[in-house]
Amino acid sequence: MKINKGAWVRIHDIVLTPQERATNLPDDTKKVPLEMWVKGFLMEDATIGEKVEIETITGRKVEGTLLEANPYYDHDFGKFVPEILEIGLQLRKILWVGENHE
Amino acid sequence: MNKEMTYEAVMARRGEIMKQAVGIDYSVFEYGKIAFDYERMMRETGYSLQEMQVIQGDTGVGNTPLLELKNLTALARKLAPEGKGARIFIKDEASNPSGSFKARRAANAVYHAKKLGYKGVIAATSGNYGAAVASQAAMRGLKCIIIQECYDSTGKGQPEIIEKARKCEAYGAEVVQLTVGPELFYTFLKLLEETGYFNASLYTPFGIAGVETLGYELAMQFRERVGKDPDVVVCTNAGGGNLTGTARGLIKAGANEVKIVGASVNLKGLHMASDGDFNKKSFTTGHTGFGIPFSTWPDRSDVPRSAARPLRYMDRYVLVNQGEVFYMTEALAQLEGLERGPAGNTSLAVAFSLAQEMDQDQIIVVQETEYTGAGKHIQPQLSFAKENGIEVKFGNPEEEIQGENIILPSHPSLIKAREIDINQLRSSYIKNCITQNNLKEITEADLDFLIKDGNTTEEFALKILEGLNVKITK
Numbered sequence: 043m044k045i046n047k048g049a050w051v052r053i054h055d056i057v058l059t060p061q062e063r064a065t066n067l068p069d070d071t072k073k074v075p076l077e078m079w080v081k082g083f084l085m086e087d088a089t090i091g092e093k094v095e096i097e098t099i100t101g102r103k104v105e106g107t108l109l110e111a112n113p114y115y116d117h118d119f120g121k122f123v124p125e126i127l128e129i130g131l132q133l134r135k136i137l138w139v140g141e142n143h144e
Numbered sequence: 145m146n147k148e149m150t151y152e153a154v155m156a157r158r159g160e161i162m163k164q165a166v167g168i169d170y171s172v173f174e175y176g177k178i179a180f181d182y183e184r185m186m187r188e189t190g191y192s193l194q195e196m197q198v199i200q201g202d203t204g205v206g207n208t209p210l211l212e213l214k215n216l217t218a219l220a221r222k223l224a225p226e227g228k229g230a231r232i233f234i235k236d237e238a239s240n241p242s243g244s245f246k247a248r249r250a251a252n253a254v255y256h257a258k259k260l261g262y263k264g265v266i267a268a269t270s271g272n273y274g275a276a277v278a279s280q281a282a283m284r285g286l287k288c289i290i291i292q293e294c295y296d297s298t299g300k301g302q303p304e305i306i307e308k309a310r311k312c313e314a315y316g317a318e319v320v321q322l323t324v325g326p327e328l329f330y331t332f333l334k335l336l337e338e339t340g341y342f343n344a345s346l347y348t349p350f351g352i353a354g355v356e357t358l359g360y361e362l363a364m365q366f367r368e369r370v371g372k373d374p375d376v377v378v379c380t381n382a383g384g385g386n387l388t389g390t391a392r393g394l395i396k397a398g399a400n401e402v403k404i405v406g407a408s409v410n411l412k413g414l415h416m417a418s419d420g421d422f423n424k425k426s427f428t429t430g431h432t433g434f435g436i437p438f439s440t441w442p443d444r445s446d447v448p449r450s451a452a453r454p455l456r457y458m459d460r461y462v463l464v465n466q467g468e469v470f471y472m473t474e475a476l477a478q479l480e481g482l483e484r485g486p487a488g489n490t491s492l493a494v495a496f497s498l499a500q501e502m503d504q505d506q507i508i509v510v511q512e513t514e515y516t517g518a519g520k521h522i523q524p525q526l527s528f529a530k531e532n533g534i535e536v537k538f539g540n541p542e543e544e545i546q547g548e549n550i551i552l553p554s555h556p557s558l559i560k561a562r563e564i565d566i567n568q569l570r571s572s573y574i575k576n577c578i579t580q581n582n583l584k585e586i587t588e589a590d591l592d593f594l595i596k597d598g599n600t601t602e603e604f605a606l607k608i609l610e611g612l613n614v615k616i617t618k
């Protein structure tokens with residue numbers, strides 16, 4: 043997909059390959075690269091997956107692989123956790139027992 | 145001239161980059177082989193309490209409400225032995241501009257950066273401090289970059305940290321997100337070198353001193369409201385700055401009798417630098433993965449000498465489990481009508497337990513709350529835990545196995561603050577001072593420093609040093 047110059051995009055880059063990483067890491071971390079994600083304005087027209095340069099909100103120029111345009115947050119309040127309901131019911135029962143709160 | 149940018153080359157320039165980026169020459173405070181003059185450093189590079197009140201007041205930081213948790217106190221008294229159950233209060237630090245007490249640290253750091261003429265600030269933090277620095281930078285017209293450890297190698301992010309990234313961006317900051325690993329520090333150094341911005345470290349004298357206003361306010365608010373100082377103040381402990389600053393502020397107010405309790409969430413067995421463990425944690429701060437290493441070796445931070453020295457001020461250090469903190473977070477909402485972020489409630493879970501050991505006329509204070517929202521809330525954090533294969537169930541929190549399950553107490557009477565042997569921490573601290581510096585002998589001045597910094601006795605320190613075959617020279 044082609045993204046136009048000036049679009050707000052998210053890029054990805056490998057900061058350190060597994061070989062370049064620090065020596066004192068746990069085994070699982072040692073096996074994988076140190077990766078980075080940054081957002082900014084796309085400097086030239088490009089397609090997703092291409093090496094591009096962006097200008098971040100503070101004006102830095104950063105290079106990386108183009109991931110997406112108009113990145114947005116989709117973190118939320120998660121799925122329903124029924125256990126949480128029980129806590130309030132139990133606490134109110136213990137605290138207000140014998141009192142007229144029905 | 146092109147500088148070499150490999151991991152080793154950048155790390156080797158660490159001292160030089162740091163000096164440029166903090167504007168403090170720490171070597172002037174150092175003497176002996178390990179000692180440094182902590183109080184002189186705080187005096188000469190920090191700000192006075194009055195100056196800080198002005199700096200923080202200018203940006204709407206501080207003077208947060210002190211709330212009495214009457215229903216939680218009543219609940220604690222129902223569970224406590226006859227006559228026990230101290231009054232529980234909470235300092236609602238979520239009322240600060242960026243939603244946590246970290247605004248106090250950031251206010252000073254960003255003010256200082258502006259005063260020294262830096263064009264921007266950088267902070268390496270996955271926590272509330274990022275939003276605090278971004279908020280202050282917005283107010284003072286400085287640029288801001290926050291570096292986070294956010295994702296595991298499959299690209300899955302901690303919802304709590306993603307929310308904090310969103311908040312930083314909301315204040316106009318650039319957020320650089322990384323996968324798991326201590327080389328975050330390498331990226332941090334590269335960015336400091338590239339931009340010439342100020343290192344708004346959590347651990348500078350001005351950052352730590354920024355929390356002194358919190359301790360001072362506590363003493364003043366209690367004297368005004370109940371006519372006496374509180375008996376116990378519980379501080380959620382990670383890097384040690386919250387506890388250090390609060391304790392110093394209380395001392396500056398003359399509240400010398402107050403007992404300081406450090407509180408952390410127990411994340412035993414989960415390695416902080418492990419890619420696989422990263423998303424098995426349900427807390428990203430306030431936990432033992434920071435609390436213990438930073439207590440026993442404070443100078444592991446992003447400045448040569450950390451101004452956070454929790455062992456100096458801690459009277460007790462206690463742990464609670466994840467399920468207990470989530471339970472108390474829900475209790476705070478359901479019984480007190482206060483919806484606040486889980487991590488800040490670590491000290492609340494502890495206070496609820498400790499209150500039951502104290503007399504009814506005594507006072508215990510939870511000295512912070514933090515904001516809550518999408519990702520940073522009991523619901524998404526428990527939901528995320530389940531998605532990552534963590535079993536969530538009711539039972540005895542004592543039996544929680546971190547990384548495998550989260551046990552919500554089946555009854556509030558099961559919430560227990562579990563004591564850590566503080567002498568064990570003191571002993572580790574002294575050992576670290578010796579081994580990290582590869583020493584066979586230290587001076588008498590060093591010994592005095594160890595006694596002060598470890599808040600211990602000469603006898604205790606000498607015994608540890610003897611075990612390490614370290615000689616004391618004049």
